[in-house]
Amino acid sequence: YNATAPLRPEAYEAVCAAMDGIGNASSVHKEGRDARALVETARQSVARLVSVEPDCVTFTSGGTEANHLAFRQVAEHGATNILYSAVEHPSVAEAARLASAEANVPVTEIPVDDQGRVSLAALEDLLAGAGDRPFVSVMAANNETGVLQPLKEIADLVHGHRGVLHTDAVQIAGKATFDMRSSGVDMATLSGHKIGGPLGVGAFVLAEDAHVAARQTG
Secondary structure, three states: OOOOOOOOHHHHHHHHHHHOOOOOOOOOOHHHHHHHHHHHHHHHHHHHHHOOOHHHEEEEOOHHHHHHHHHOHHHHOOOOEEEEEOOOOHHHHHHHHHHHHHHOOOEEEEOEOOOOOEOHHHHHHHHHOOOOOEEEEOOOEOOOOOOEOOHHHHHHHHHHOOOEEEEEOOOOEOOEOOOHHHHOOOEEEEEOHHHOOOOOOEEEEEOOOOOOOOOOOO
């Protein structure tokens, strides 16, 4: 189920139960507090899935919005260069292009080997010329081939150059063990419908609680 997965019975039941509520989660009356409690319970579940604190989870409309939200952090982190692997999902490539134009920083594809894995030697060479604060994006698992990237080794290289590592974890979270702390990534994106959740739900997750530059205001 790489493209999408059937809605799990427990997810269906949870969605149906939530539909009975009428509260605005931003309100302080009882209905609002009840709605907020549902949101925070869901946030805790997502946090446990990837081993972070609940405050590190920001909900989105799906994986694509989460990827674009990740690249909104390029300017926030003062990135000097954007690097992303040649096998990323199109939403990452497009988000990288937009972030490059908005932040006026160069963007470069990281080559992969004949197995579809990031070339660590090539990455190290690119990082050496990427300035003192590169922003790097490498997916955890490929949506077409299933190839797993060596995230810990990539994270060590990126952090050795004072960089930030984002991973599109849409194809691994909920299917195999994905621990943000042990993998070394700084931020990750998730999608509900890939693992039996409802359509229109995703998450942008930070390894540590920090300010998130929003895509929209108001």
